[in-house]
Amino acid sequence: MAEANALPLVELAEQFAKLPGIGMKTAQRLAYFVMSMTAEEAQAFADAIVKAHSTVHCCKVCQNLTDKEVCPVCEDDSRDQGTICVVESPKDVSAFERTREYKGVYHVLHGLISPIDNITPDKLRIRELLDRVNGGKVAEVIMATNPTVEGEATAMYISRLLKPLGIKVTRLAFGLPIGGILEYADEVTLYKALENRNEI
């Protein structure tokens, strides 16, 4: 292989290949692309990796990623600090923020309960959620995990911990997606849409 002419290039390709969704062929193409950058661009790329990794950590309140001690959402007094939306990952927070409608705060679990993958409740940020709730002032906890086996199990597990504390625990609505076509909806979605029908 020509890459063997340049070991550092092979090593860089191997680093790219560790990233999700990037195979060895794409990794080599990316490594060659780095070679076409200027020295400043390559340095900026490397610095961005180290800087993001060293300065970004979990918000001590909601566990979302932030480069501050407490994230802007948790510090924002205009947001309803009494409503907590519980999500699996920081990506889900982005999704809710894009709706521009949710005015409460979040709690990021960093995973879902999945015994088959050896992810037990103690590996998630559930204790931190209980601490927030025990601190009072929390009126409602919205379980916003995915409608999958793991998502449902996690929602059920947490709701059973919270309900004895007198907290209102809700779950996202399931039904037809907006813009979706009834004919193509799966049976479970259609059943949920029927079951949760609303008066108009």
Place this chain on the structure above:
Amino acid sequence: MAEANALPLVELAEQFAKLPGIGMKTAQRLAYFVMSMTAEEAQAFADAIVKAHSTVHCCKVCQNLTDKEVCPVCEDDSRDQGTICVVESPKDVSAFERTREYKGVYHVLHGLISPIDNITPDKLRIRELLDRVNGGKVAEVIMATNPTVEGEATAMYISRLLKPLGIKVTRLAFGLPIGGILEYADEVTLYKALENRNEI
């Protein structure tokens, strides 16, 4: 956006988005993945970028990428230094090396003549090729550029420079790809296969 909670994360995603074939959505996913690495892994990734960029350069003979002054292929006495295979990019050298059949050496042009993209012959490593040929000992130059307009034009341009020097200039054979199906071959490929037919 939750990413706005962590500016370094946005900046890292922007760096990933500069890579070819990686959109903003994938870039964000990669940035989140970097966050899940250990500090050592993130540092190793960053170091690999800087190291590859700072230590890898063009072989002073064949212009292929290498971290040495002269690449292993050019230094290898067991290879036929009198046969030069001229290719567009270092990736093409990898492709030929994978065949394990070619025993000559290479010359990497780092591009193809393309007036529409403002790539004129003086921007390619053609002068370096002429210097090698003028140095004597070169018996054959194989033009191994792609069978595209730019590849053909570059092959023609270089062959016209070399022929007056009494060098044998050859071109890769074009025909049906092995394992290909005749029915699906395009007209030009089929015509070339017919034109260049060999006695069996």
